[in-house]
Amino acid sequence: MTFRDPTSYVDLTQGKIHHIDFHIQVDFASRTLDIEATYQMQEPIHGSLYLDTFKIEMEEAHVNGRKLEWEFDENDETLGQRLHLKGFEADTSFILKFRTSPEARALQWMNASQTAGGKHPFLFSQCQASNARSIFPCQDTPSVRFTYSAEVEVPKELTAVMAAEQARGPEGSGLFIFNMPQPIPSYLFAIAVANLAFRELGPRTGIYAEPELIDAAAWEFAETEQTMVEAEKLLGPYLWGRYDMLVLPPSFPFGGMENPRLTFLTPTAIIGTRGQASLVTHELAHAWTGNLVTNATWQDFWLNEGWTTYAETRITEILEGKDSADLSAAYDEKRTYEIMNHVGMDSPATCLKVPGDGTDADSMTSQLAYTKGCFFLKECEYAVGRERFDDFIQKYMKNFQFQSLTTEGFLDFLNTHLPEVFEKVDVQTWIYKPGMPETWHKPHSHLYDEVEKVLSDYKEGKLPTREQVKDWHRHQILSFLQDLPKAIPVEDCKQLEKVLELEKRNDDYFYTYFYAICIASGYQEIMPQVEKFVEEIGRMLYIMPIMRAMVATDWARDRARPLFERVREKHHPVTIGAMNALLKKAGV
Ligand code: BES
Numbered sequence: 001m002t003f004r005d006p007t008s009y010v011d012l013t014q015g016k017i018h019h020i021d022f023h024i025q026v027d028f029a030s031r032t033l034d035i036e037a038t039y040q041m042q043e044p045i046h047g048s049l050y051l052d053t054f055k056i057e058m059e060e061a062h063v064n065g066r067k068l069e070w071e072f073d074e075n076d077e078t079l080g081q082r083l084h085l086k087g088f089e090a091d092t093s094f095i096l097k098f099r100t101s102p103e104a105r106a107l108q109w110m111n112a113s114q115t116a117g118g119k120h121p122f123l124f125s126q127c128q129a130s131n132a133r134s135i136f137p138c139q140d141t142p143s144v145r146f147t148y149s150a151e152v153e154v155p156k157e158l159t160a161v162m163a164a165e166q167a168r169g170p171e172g173s174g175l176f177i178f179n180m181p182q183p184i185p186s187y188l189f190a191i192a193v194a195n196l197a198f199r200e201l202g203p204r205t206g207i208y209a210e211p212e213l214i215d216a217a218a219w220e221f222a223e224t225e226q227t228m229v230e231a232e233k234l235l236g237p238y239l240w241g242r243y244d245m246l247v248l249p250p251s252f253p254f255g256g257m258e259n260p261r262l263t264f265l266t267p268t269a270i271i272g273t274r275g276q277a278s279l280v281t282h283e284l285a286h287a288w289t290g291n292l293v294t295n296a297t298w299q300d301f302w303l304n305e306g307w308t309t310y311a312e313t314r315i316t317e318i319l320e321g322k323d324s325a326d327l328s329a330a331y332d333e334k335r336t337y338e339i340m341n342h343v344g345m346d347s348p349a350t351c352l353k354v355p356g357d358g359t360d361a362d363s364m365t366s367q368l369a370y371t372k373g374c375f376f377l378k379e380c381e382y383a384v385g386r387e388r389f390d391d392f393i394q395k396y397m398k399n400f401q402f403q404s405l406t407t408e409g410f411l412d413f414l415n416t417h418l419p420e421v422f423e424k425v426d427v428q429t430w431i432y433k434p435g436m437p438e439t440w441h442k443p444h445s446h447l448y449d450e451v452e453k454v455l456s457d458y459k460e461g462k463l464p465t466r467e468q469v470k471d472w473h474r475h476q477i478l479s480f481l482q483d484l485p486k487a488i489p490v491e492d493c494k495q496l497e498k499v500l501e502l503e504k505r506n507d508d509y510f511y512t513y514f515y516a517i518c519i520a521s522g523y524q525e526i527m528p529q530v531e532k533f534v535e536e537i538g539r540m541l542y543i544m545p546i547m548r549a550m551v552a553t554d555w556a557r558d559r560a561r562p563l564f565e566r567v568r569e570k571h572h573p574v575t576i577g578a579m580n581a582l583l584k585k586a587g588v
């Protein structure tokens with residue numbers, strides 16, 4: 001099936017990339033990757049081929065000893081530049097030589113001072129949603145899948161890792177060889193280079209981190225093998241060989257990124273309690289929902305994240321118990337309505353299938369795809385019962401493995417295998433209408449009820465006691481902070497920080513909520529601490545709400561731009577882009 005993906009320049013009727021052999025030289029001094037890539041196509045190309053690029057400097061293009069002509073179209077801030085290769089004569093393979101820009105938006109080049117060890121530089125990529133085009137010319141749409149191999153040359157004292165099988169990484173030579181035998185979409189291409197240590201966690205699992213962090217990281221994620229066992233029961237066999245993880249510096253823009261065989265993780269998940277295991281569960285679940293069965297366009301993003309959140313809740317229910325799963329669901333419900341109220345209940349941005357032909361993939365990757373998508377799949381499960389739905393899940397994974405799928409393709413499959421769903425669930429409304437349907441199975445959680453009780457006491461002037469909250473689950477604290485009034489007396493901010501023991505709990509997500517409240521409440525003395533937080537942590541989920549609170553609050557507004565200028569050099573281009581867009585929109 002061929003369709004147009006508005007987030008990419010490519011024309012799939014010209015042919016599809018099948019395989020790429022990379023030779024990559026990593027140069028920290030110039031902050032560039034020097035690449036020679038041999039492309040194999042699925043079918044012969046005649047005449048022209050269009051590829052997506054972003055600030056790529058082309059050096060050479062040839063096919064069978066013949067030179068190829070090329071031309072770059074005008075640059076678009078979002079789409080990048082279309083690379084037009086000309087002169088194909090039914091060729092199935094060609095070679096490109098090119099160099100990435102120091103401003104490649106997938107790559108963060110970090111100085112030694114920004115790492116845990118402080119002695120070696122660190123490079124990492126983040127390609128989702130459409131940043132792979134800043135590393136290599138490609139058909140940067142999730143509807144095209146290709147296999148690849150790579151030889152990576154790095155400074156001798158550093159280690160290169162990729163989201164691929166490591167074929168050879170000879171001690172001390174600085175040459176690393178990788179192979180990715182399973183076809184992936186471009187957004188799952190990933191590379192990192194740093195001073196790294198490795199620790200086995202289980203027969204198929206392991207973790208990479210800077211040596212300074214490896215002990216803590218290995219302890220935090222020690223239960224990963226067990227998570228894999230549960231994931232396989234739900235989703236079918238794990239088809240990617242190994243599952244390793246890589247801990248990145250705090251500037252990593254996400255909690256986790258499901259790069260195949262090698263999940264990229266934020267160090268903010270290392271809190272010494274194993275309390276963020278569900279993050280790994282989520283990224284691991286993507287090995288099926290997302291990496292095996294992939295959204296064909298970013299408008300179908302809910303197929304990736306809604307399914308993954310659903311799988312995450314199912315696995316968490318087994319590993320942590322039903323109470324914990326119900327609590328997270330109740331928290332997610334509140335969060336969903338909160339976001340929808342913010343963007344508008346009838347905004348098209350709240351539809352599961354994102355409408356329109358927008359070119360900015362990032363604008364289609366909303367948090368709602370996660371929660372609303374998960375709630376929709378739970379409705380489907382209720383409609384036919386868990387047993388039949390579980391059977392359907394396995395069929396779905398098997399049927400579409402290593403394929404990319406649209407929402408409509410999914411609905412067809414659902415209709416073929418579980419037609420009763422359509423009798424009981426208003427599928428059209430869930431998928432194509434904004435907001436939430438009027439009736440659905442809303443979550444119930446007695447742990448959440450406890451939080452509500454403490455909140456209603458607070459609204460009557462009674463602060464919680466330490467005794468009341470000391471055994472609270474992570475999501476109870478999050479729920480409490482989420483449901484507090486947006487602004488409260490400054491004195492209460494001070495009290496709550498102590499009562500909730502935020503410092504001791506060492507969980508940066510609590511501070512995200514807390515600081516946003518402090519800002520809206522006019523707690524000005526806390527600002528240096530808030531600014532330090534934003535300067536250190538690049539995880540967007542954690543710092544964007546703080547930036548949003550700053551621009552929405554009179555006294556803090558003027559501090560937002562200078563803060564942004566200070567983090568410009570510290571955070572990943574993805575984070576900087578998002579912050580810049582927020583400030584621009586707010587007019588500061
Ligand atoms: N694939 C996403 C991260 C992502 C989404 C990158 C959209 C670029 C565009 C990843 O699986 C994810 O959802 N991460 C979450 C953590 C999760 C536990 C909800 C995150 O980073 O917050």
Ligand code: ZN
Binds near residue numbers: 282286304305308
């Ligand atoms: Zn995800």
